[in-house]
Amino acid sequence: MISVVLLGAGNVASHLYKAFQNAKDVDVKQWYNRNIKAIDSYKNDVDITDDLSSLVEADIYILAVSDDAIEDLSKQLPFENRLVVHTSGSTSLYAVDMKQKRGVFYPLQTFSKDAEVDFTEVPLCVEALKKEDLPLLKSLAKAIGCKSHKVNSDQRQGLHLAAVFVNNFTNQLYRIAHEITEANGAEFDILKPLIKETANKIETLSPYMAQTGPAKRNDKKTIRRHIKQLESDHHKAIYDLLTKSIQKTHGRR
Amino acid sequence: MISVVLLGAGNVASHLYKAFQNAKDVDVKQWYNRNIKAIDSYKNDVDITDDLSSLVEADIYILAVSDDAIEDLSKQLPFENRLVVHTSGSTSLYAVDMKQKRGVFYPLQTFSKDAEVDFTEVPLCVEALKKEDLPLLKSLAKAIGCKSHKVNSDQRQGLHLAAVFVNNFTNQLYRIAHEITEANGAEFDILKPLIKETANKIETLSPYMAQTGPAKRNDKKTIRRHIKQLESDHHKAIYDLLTKSIQKTHGRR
Secondary structure, eight states: OEEEEEEOOSHHHHHHHHHHHHOTTEEEEEEEOSSGGGGGGGTTTSOEESOGGGOOOOSEEEEOSOGGGHHHHHHTOSOOSSEEEEOOSSSOGGGSOTTSEEEEEEEOSOOOSSSOOOGGGOEEEEEESSGGGHHHHHHHHHHTTOEEEEOOHHHHHHHHHHHIIIIIIHHHHHHHHHHHHHHTTOOGGGGHHHHHHHHHHTTTSOHHHHOOSHHHHTOHHHHHHHHHHOOOHHHHHHHHHHHHHHHHHTTOO | OEEEEEEOOSHHHHHHHHHHHHOTTEEEEEEEOSSGGGGGGGTTTSOEESOGGGOOOOSEEEEOSOGGGHHHHHHTOSOOSSEEEEOOSSSOGGGSOTTSEEEEEEEOSOOOSSSOOOGGGOEEEEEESSGGGHHHHHHHHHHTTOEEEEOOHHHHHHHHHHHIIIIIIHHHHHHHHHHHHHHTTOOGGGGHHHHHHHHHHTTTSOHHHHOOSHHHHTOHHHHHHHHHHOOOHHHHHHHHHHHHHHHHHTTOO
16 A cells, blocks of 8 residues: 655646545545645545645655645655655656655646546656655556656656647647638538547557658648638748648658 | 449548448449559459540549549540549549539548558548539448538638648657657657547547647746757747747737
8 A cells, every 4th residue: 555645736636636546555645735725625535734744644745736836845844755756747856855755756648627537548757866766656656557657857858848749739730720620611520530540540650650741742732722721820830830840851851 | 332433543542442342332343543553453353444435334433533633534534424523632623524523522531551441430521513413422421431521612621721730730740749759768659648638638628628738828937948958940940839829829929
């Protein structure tokens, strides 16, 4: 049984809490938040607190708070030499105060408040300053059904940056496609099978091998017509830059 | 039973051929290609030809050839007043010669030579100059398990353009993420569950509602660090433009 104290009440904290509660080998001993109202509805299921001085002992303390709050919060912990991890993709391991055993427990997924998370589909990137703390982090990941990956800070920050491209930027391309279909009186929903297939294809092909379309073929006629067809200068700029990017990758320029 | 003559031997033609062969209500009467070698391996299963003057009679003639070849090929057909459709997303219905009954049968999916296509996941956009030709095109779509959508040329061309964003451009973002993870010694594979979830999320949320991340939050500190972290000016430019795009959509600028 791994005992855990959870700190924070955002999306990651809430989803981790549920995953821990569903795991038979994890015991959430306490849930801390600065503003106790945010976790008040859980008070019958778990010991909740807004008082750092009353934190109980546990195997792992998980700081699931905003990047900027990690350093401060970890400094205020009223104990030392315990395993304290943050859950941020982009924050240094060293943001955790040096009087603790420091680590990172970074779930590389997109969490929405209302959408359920299937933790078997969440890669957990784990990192520990001291090698001997790693197995416990891996066990915690395993207990909630995650595949864990030992990464160093460079790798984690590279993954976090790459995640912005495959998640936020990709989603913005979906948004632009939505705007284009609406402008043409077409249904965005018709694109959804293509969106899924584009994501599924890279299970078996590298993105390099999976590429198709006018930019890859250097089909100038279609490219010109597409740019003409776009009404927004902003969309034209994105079309132009990503077309050039594909051509650069595939040796067309 | 719907009888079909297929013309062309590219990806779309080959996948359609397989789908037609598997459908109990479709009879491929003939397969034409200018260069007969490309379809020679099918000669025991279907009547193949490279001679337009020997085309047999059928309910539908499908021109699954490159956009530029549609007009020419349709002009050369040695009959008139039969239902002739092309499969292009971006080509006008009027590219089909006016002496025929004209239509479009556009499968909105990404076809790779080697990847199997699940036609139940292929939206078929159908269009016909004469309304009375539409039911047959819809029946053909249904016979191979596709959901069909009646669209006009503007809608179809809007969908084709939007498809470039959600397929080619999205795939290029995956490629860039691949480059970033490699530059940091991390595994691209760790991103695959996130890629899938990003695509799945819009089944229930609009892309607008699904957006998260530093650009949406206007988290300038993370944005600055990410741009600094990127080694390629080209990647920086894409990061910058798509960040601005998200901020524009979400009222951050």
